[in-house]
Structure formats: structure tokens, C-alpha cells
Amino acid sequence: MTNIDEHTMASLQRENANRMVALPDGSMMPQVGQGTWYLGEDPAKRQEEIEALRLGVQLGMTLIDTAEMYGDGKSEHLVGEAIKGIRDQVYLVSKVYPHRASRNEILAACAESLRRLDTDHLDLYLLHWRGNVPLSQTIAGMEQLKAEGKIGRWGVSNFDIHDMQDLLSMENGNQCQANQVLYHLGSRGIEYDLLKWQREHNIPIMAYSPLAQGGRLREQLLESEEVQSIAKKHGVEAIQIILAWCIIHPDVAAIPRSSNPDHTYLNAQASKIRLDEEDLKLLDGRFPAPTFKTALDIL
Ligand SMILES: NC(=O)c1ccc[n+]([C@@H]2O[C@H](COP(=O)([O-])OP(=O)(O)OC[C@H]3O[C@@H](n4cnc5c(N)ncnc54)[C@H](OP(=O)(O)O)[C@@H]3O)[C@@H](O)[C@H]2O)c1
Structure with missing residues (x-):
């Protein structure tokens, strides 16, 4: 693995640590x-995966996103191991399966996640997707x-x-602090309505x-000419341009996996990459946001 000198390490740590998203409850x-996702499933890759997550935290990428679904708990186990001794530096996010998100079952699901993660609390707990359990029950369990x-x-x-409108119409629905959705340069459907609505x-x-x-x-x-030329201009890799684009708005967080x-x-x-107006114009021209409603992209 590349040797990172102390100065670079500290500077990246500062840069990423300074990037915070304000939540409705006033926290950051x-x-x-x-x-x-997929981490913890292959024993041969375990040490490298742990090393990658710990390095990420050192470099200021302190939010770790996992879910009970990932590898049927294997990912949470791996994260628990990776954050041993550095739990207080990590913003820990996990997700509950929709079929376990009822008033009482969610309490058991969360307890199991906490046990696998070897911690006593999550910083943020998400309903993985909307299922058949009434949202009012999930909200009550979450509260x-x-x-x-x-x-x-x-x-x-x-x-x-x-779904967000339904949620916010319910008692305590307005306690929802974030919505995790698929979003990248090639999938910009949320810009048509959801992103604006959530901003409001x-x-x-x-x-x-x-x-x-x-x-x-x-x-x-x-491989697009536009991404390639912007990467060349900034002296970085094309994939870094894709990520830099995703975090250009201060109210959009991103969770790249490696x-x-x-x-x-x-x-x-x-x-650290500062995309300028010319870059954004080029990217908008090649990968425009849709001008009509599209169904939410889901993986
Ligand atoms: N809520 C949901 O329903 C939902 C759905 C999907 C994902 N998620 C969350 O979002 C996270 C990220 O999404 P994702 O896992 O779907 O995919 P992603 O972050 O868009 O891409 C991950 C892939 O990119 C590769 N990669 C990462 N950094 C790279 C780099 N600098 N250069 C080259 N390749 C690189 C990784 O391979 P290497 O391991 O080799 O680096 C991996 O194959 C998930 O892990 C999960 O926590 C949530």
C-alpha cells in the first residue's frame, strides 16, 4: 500500500473532518x-478490509455505513473489529430490515446489530427500505x-x-434525520424533485x-471524454472526479466503499478537488439531470 507521509495524512484528515452535514436535530x-456492502464476506480479504476502513477513519472519512443485511451480519462483525479502540472517532450507521422494523422487533434487531458491532449505541439507524410494516410502528420503535x-x-x-411525504405526515415522522438513496453522476433522478423537497x-x-x-x-x-479531461486538468484519477462531484453540495453526504x-x-x-463552473458545465452537458420524474433508482 502507498506510504502516506504524516503531513499528507494530517491535511486529508483536516479536510475531511471539516466537511460536516447539518442534521435537522442540530447535530452534525x-x-x-x-x-x-460485501465487506466481511471473504475471510481471505478480512485483514485488508479492516486496514482500509481504519485508514479511512484516520484520513477523516469517519462515517461508516453498514446494515444487518450485509453478509447476514458479517459486515457488522467486521466493522466491530475495525473500530475496536477507535469507536469514539467513528460515526456509526446501520440499517434495519423492513420486515424487522415493527414496534418491538426493531428493538431486538438493533440489539443484535449493537452486539455484532461491539458497541452500545449507533449514531444513526436507518430503515433500509419501506416494507409492509406500518411506518407509524417503525417510528415508535426508533423513538x-x-x-x-x-x-x-x-x-x-x-x-x-x-414516501417522505407519508413519513412526515405522521406523529414524530419529522424526527427523520436523513434519507440514504442511490445518487451519482450517472443517476441524477433525485435532482428533479426529492433533493429539492428534502432541502425545503x-x-x-x-x-x-x-x-x-x-x-x-x-x-x-x-471513460467519458469529459470526466477524463477534467481528471487530467486537476491531475487526479477519473474515479476521484466522480466522487468529488457527488460531495459538491454541502447537504449531500457520500459513502464510497473500498x-x-x-x-x-x-x-x-x-x-480536496475543487470542481469549477467549467467542469460542472461539461459534466451537466454529458450526464444531465432528468427534466421529468423518474422512479427512484434502487440497488
Ligand atoms: N441503502 C441501500 O439500499 C444501499 C444500497 C447500496 C449501497 N449502500 C451503501 O453504500 C455503500 C457504497 O455503495 P456501493 O458499495 O454500492 O458502491 P460504490 O461505493 O459506488 O463502489 C464500490 C466499488 O468501487 C470500487 N472502488 C472504490 N474506490 C475505488 C477507487 N478509488 N478506485 C477504483 N475502484 C474503487 C470498490 O472496489 P475495491 O473494494 O476494490 O476498492 C467497489 O468495487 C455500500 O457499501 C453500502 O454501505 C446502501
Whole structure:
């Protein structure tokens, strides 16, 4: 893995630590974090994955996002191991399965997550997506967890605008602190309505798959002439431009996932990149936001 000198380490740590997103409850959440989907599933990769997560925290990407779903708890186990001794530096986020998000079952689900993560509280607990359990029950369970100090606050994930409207119409629905949704340069549907609506309600977006995960779309993004020329101009990698674009708005957090410390280092540097108006115009021209309503992209 690349050797990072102390000065670079401190400067990246400062840059990322200064980037915070204000939440409706008045608290602050790190803007640049780390995802963990698929981490913890391959024993041969375990040490490298732990190294990557710990390096990310050292470089100021202190939010770690996981879920009971990921590897059926294996990801939470890995995160628990990775944050041993540094729990107080980490902003810990996990998610409950929709079918476990009923008034009482959510209490058990959270207790199991806490046990796997080897901690006594989560900073943020999210409903992974909307299922059949009435939202009023999930809200009541979340509020109880908050009152008991098991979670600092709660939010949702994969909620489109109509789901958010339903949520906020309910008792304590306005306690929702964030909505984690798919958002990257190649998937800008939320800019049409959800992003604006959430801004009006001061509820930030947490962008998942900010690097467009694998596959063709990502190749299209990375290999596009526009992204390539902007990367060249800033002297950085194309993938760093994709991430820098995602965190350009101070109310949008992003959780890139990497199991490779070299990639984690590259991701941590993205917050130093200052895309200018010319860059953004080029990117808008090639990857425009839709001008009509599209269904929320979901992975
Ligand atoms: N709420 C939800 O429903 C939901 C859904 C999907 C994801 N998420 C969360 O969001 C996180 C991020 O999304 P994601 O995992 O879908 O994908 P992503 O972060 O968009 O992309 C991850 C992929 O990019 C690679 N990568 C990372 N940094 C790189 C770099 N600098 N250079 C080259 N390749 C790089 C990783 O490989 P390496 O490991 O080799 O670096 C991995 O294959 C998840 O891990 C999860 O925590 C939430």
C-alpha cells in the first residue's frame, strides 16, 4: 500500500473532518464516509478490509455505513473489529430490515446489530427500505431506541418523495434525520424533485453507490471524454472526479466503499478537488439531470 507521509495524512484528515452535514436535530454528520456492502464476506480479504476502513477513519472519512443485511451480519462483525479502540472517532450507521422494523422487533434487531458491532449505541439507524410494516410502528420503535440511548437518531433509506411525504405526515415522522438513496453522476433522478423537497425540509441526502459500483454505467462515466479531461486538468484519477462531484453540495453526504487501502486513500483525496463552473458545465452537458420524474433508482 502507498506510504502516506504524516503531513499528507494530517491535511486529508483536516479536510475531511471539516466537511460536516447539518442534521435537522442540530447535530452534525460527517459528509464523507465509507460503505461496507460485501465487506466481511471473504475471510481471505478480512485483514485488508479492516486496514482500509481504519485508514479511512484516520484520513477523516469517519462515517461508516453498514446494515444487518450485509453478509447476514458479517459486515457488522467486521466493522466491530475495525473500530475496536477507535469507536469514539467513528460515526456509526446501520440499517434495519423492513420486515424487522415493527414496534418491538426493531428493538431486538438493533440489539443484535449493537452486539455484532461491539458497541452500545449507533449514531444513526436507518430503515433500509419501506416494507409492509406500518411506518407509524417503525417510528415508535426508533423513538424508543433513541430515548434509551441505543441510537443517537434515525432516518430512512430508499424513500422517494411520496414516501417522505407519508413519513412526515405522521406523529414524530419529522424526527427523520436523513434519507440514504442511490445518487451519482450517472443517476441524477433525485435532482428533479426529492433533493429539492428534502432541502425545503432540511433533511440531507446520503448518497449510496457514489462511485456507481461496477458495471457498464461506471465504465461509461469513467471513460467519458469529459470526466477524463477534467481528471487530467486537476491531475487526479477519473474515479476521484466522480466522487468529488457527488460531495459538491454541502447537504449531500457520500459513502464510497473500498476494500483496498490504496483506493481508500484516493477516495479520501476527493474532498480536496475543487470542481469549477467549467467542469460542472461539461459534466451537466454529458450526464444531465432528468427534466421529468423518474422512479427512484434502487440497488
Ligand atoms: N441503502 C441501500 O439500499 C444501499 C444500497 C447500496 C449501497 N449502500 C451503501 O453504500 C455503500 C457504497 O455503495 P456501493 O458499495 O454500492 O458502491 P460504490 O461505493 O459506488 O463502489 C464500490 C466499488 O468501487 C470500487 N472502488 C472504490 N474506490 C475505488 C477507487 N478509488 N478506485 C477504483 N475502484 C474503487 C470498490 O472496489 P475495491 O473494494 O476494490 O476498492 C467497489 O468495487 C455500500 O457499501 C453500502 O454501505 C446502501
